Amino acid sequence: GAGVSQSPRYKVAKRGQDVALRCDPISGHVSLFWYQQALGQGPEFLTYFQNEAQLDKSGLPSDRFFAERPEGSVSTLKIQRTQQEDSAVYLCASSRDRPDYGYTFGSGTRLTVV
Amino acid sequence: LAKTTQPISMDSYEGQEVNITCSHNNIATNDYITWYQQFPSQGPRFIIQGYKTKVTNEVASLFIPADRKSSTLSLPRVSLSDTAVYYCLVGAYRSGTYKYIFGTGTRLKVLA
Numbered sequence: 001g002a003g004v005s006q007s008p009r010y011k012v013a014k015r016g017q018d019v020a021l022r023c024d025p026i027s028g029h030v031s032l033f034w035y036q037q038a039l040g041q042g043p044e045f046l047t048y049f050q051n052e053a054q055l056d057k058s059g060l061p062s063d064r065f066f067a068e069r070p071e072g073s074v075s076t077l078k079i080q081r082t083q084q085e086d087s088a089v090y091l092c093a094s095s096r097d098r099p100d101y102g103y104t105f106g107s108g109t110r111l112t113v114v
Numbered sequence: 115l116a117k118t119t120q121p122i123s124m125d126s127y128e129g130q131e132v133n134i135t136c137s138h139n140n141i142a143t144n145d146y147i148t149w150y151q152q153f154p155s156q157g158p159r160f161i162i163q164g165y166k167t168k169v170t171n172e173v174a175s176l177f178i179p180a181d182r183k184s185s186t187l188s189l190p191r192v193s194l195s196d197t198a199v200y201y202c203l204v205g206a207y208r209s210g211t212y213k214y215i216f217g218t219g220t221r222l223k224v225l226a
Contacts, residue, residue, distance in 0.1 A: 004157070033212075041218060091158075095212075102150075102163055104160070105157025107156050
């Protein structure tokens with residue numbers, strides 16, 4: 001596609017509910033990133049994929065967070081047993097093989113846990 | 115990865131040149147310096163990237179001194195639509211992974 005597409009755009013979850021956030025990267029982009037952005041803060045790195053391989057998951061805040069990219073294209077970020085502190089915008093970005101040259105972000109999914 | 119420090123906010127007037135300076139004292143040899151722009155309810159948008167000296171594209175210039183411990187994003191003749199948050203970050207490929215660390219950014223407000 002022309003850009004990075006994320007769905008849903010908004011998600012309201014009750015505390016304790018599981019959620020799945022989807023990212024469709026730009027076609028052919030090898031690298032894919034997930035970031036979490038709290039209100040008024042800069043994005044914080046969560047995890048990085050190169051094709052289907054998850055090369056870095058050091059930013060995932062707890063074992064309730066899980067990301068996958070099984071076919072090296074679409075990625076899903078799953079949060080189990082959501083907590084109020086998980087409320088944030090979740091941003092996905094993709095890049096060609098060398099993201100030294102910058103990467104393209106989606107508009108994000110705004111998750112609100114009530 | 116190197117931590118970056120930027121002013122929290124800046125105000126400017128339409129038509130003026132805006133310079134936003136970022137310090138990154140611990141930048142490593144392989145690190146690039148990248149700037150992103152973010153509008154409310156949107157993801158960050160790549161503006162410019164450089165390694166040393168000066169880089170210019172159609173929207174901005176990036177000045178990097180020889181020691182690379184700081185960098186300056188220059189926006190020529192800003193307009194109201196340039197009101198946004200600007201992030202400076204450094205990052206490089208290390209051990210099979212890329213990781214870019216965003217700071218809190220600089221909130222630029224352009225006034226009429």
